[in-house]
Amino acid sequence: MALQDKYKELIDTANASGVTNLQVREQDNILYIDGSAPSGAVKDKLWDVYNKIDPDYRAGDLVLNVDVSATPGDKAKVTTDSSNLNIRKGPGTDQPILGKAAHLEIVTLVSKTNDQWWLIRTDKGVEGYAYTQYLTPVS
Amino acid sequence: MNKKPFQWVTFACIVLLSVSLSSCGVKDSTIQEKIAEAAKATPELTGVNASVKDGIVTLTGEVKDDAAKMASETAIKAIKGVKSVVDNLTVAPPPAPVVAPAPVEISADDALTKGVTDAVKDFSTVKANVKDGVVTLTGELKRSSLPKLLQSLSSLKPKKIDNQLTLK
Numbered sequence: 001m002a003l004q005d006k007y008k009e010l011i012d013t014a015n016a017s018g019v020t021n022l023q024v025r026e027q028d029n030i031l032y033i034d035g036s037a038p039s040g041a042v043k044d045k046l047w048d049v050y051n052k053i054d055p056d057y058r059a060g061d062l063v064l065n066v067d068v069s070a071t072p073g074d075k076a077k078v079t080t081d082s083s084n085l086n087i088r089k090g091p092g093t094d095q096p097i098l099g100k101a102a103h104l105e106i107v108t109l110v111s112k113t114n115d116q117w118w119l120i121r122t123d124k125g126v127e128g129y130a131y132t133q134y135l136t137p138v139s
Numbered sequence: 140m141n142k143k144p145f146q147w148v149t150f151a152c153i154v155l156l157s158v159s160l161s162s163c164g165v166k167d168s169t170i171q172e173k174i175a176e177a178a179k180a181t182p183e184l185t186g187v188n189a190s191v192k193d194g195i196v197t198l199t200g201e202v203k204d205d206a207a208k209m210a211s212e213t214a215i216k217a218i219k220g221v222k223s224v225v226d227n228l229t230v231a232p233p234p235a236p237v238v239a240p241a242p243v244e245i246s247a248d249d250a251l252t253k254g255v256t257d258a259v260k261d262f263s264t265v266k267a268n269v270k271d272g273v274v275t276l277t278g279e280l281k282r283s284s285l286p287k288l289l290q291s292l293s294s295l296k297p298k299k300i301d302n303q304l305t306l307k
Binding site: 023093131 | 240243253254256257260261282284285286289291293294295296297298299300301302306
């Protein structure tokens with residue numbers, strides 16, 4: 001329970017921000033927080049709070065796995081640092097590249113393969129797999 | 140001697156009257172008192188309401204299970220003067236089972252390694268090692284890129300992320 005005390009502000013923030021399917025579990029002295037944030041802003045806020053409690057995320061006592069809830073048909077913005085986002089034939093960086101989506105381009109989410117990969121479609125009609133981390137659902 | 144038959148008739152009348160009075164049974168209010176006494180001695184009767192009319196007891200309320208329902212009925216039937224019992228008791232639904240939280244799922248190293256390879260692909264100065272579910276990060280990274288990398292890694296369900304990166 002000590003870890004839940006340490007990260008209490010984070011758990012409270014998750015609860016207050018409308019994170020759904022929130023699970024807080026402690027196992028072998030590591031805290032696991034899972035859930036779905038209603039927006040990318042909420043997810044960023046949670047990581048800010050995490051950073052405040054554990055500067056530069058050094059302690060290694062928390063795995064914060066909060067995705068941004070999105071359903072097929074939703075739009076998402078390409079949130080790479082500055083580069084284009086690869087659209088691949090399959091879910092994996094070893095898969096051939098079919099095309100690219102530009103930085104900050106809006107794409108359509110077609111279906112979720114797993115927590116890492118979404119099948120997406122660009123307005124130009126390119127359909128393939130893109131890395132979830134670089135997609136921020138927009139409402 | 141001519142008065143004797145009359146005395147016999149009187150005697151017979153008294154006997155008949157007393158028999159009919161006793162068959163009239165116990166008063167409802169007395170039964171109600173007995174039920175109250177029984178309730179103190181019978182834990183199953185907790186929460187059971189009993190109303191008495193002409194020796195017929197109607198039970199209402201909620202008991203915890205079928206056994207308590209049976210026990211209540213038996214206890215009431217045993218009370219002197221009770222002619223019958225109308226059992227309208229309901230049984231409480233079983234309590235929802237307490238579900239222990241599912242254990243945290245940790246990815247196997249093979250799947251984790253593949254996922255980590257994808258996650259660090261765009262961070263060429265970062266080295267990641269996977270062993271027994273623990274992802275150890277070494278090398279260099281811009282501090283501003285750290286959340287993005289850790290978010291990717293956290294979604295892979297590692298046991299732990301050991302961040303030994305030098306941040307710039």
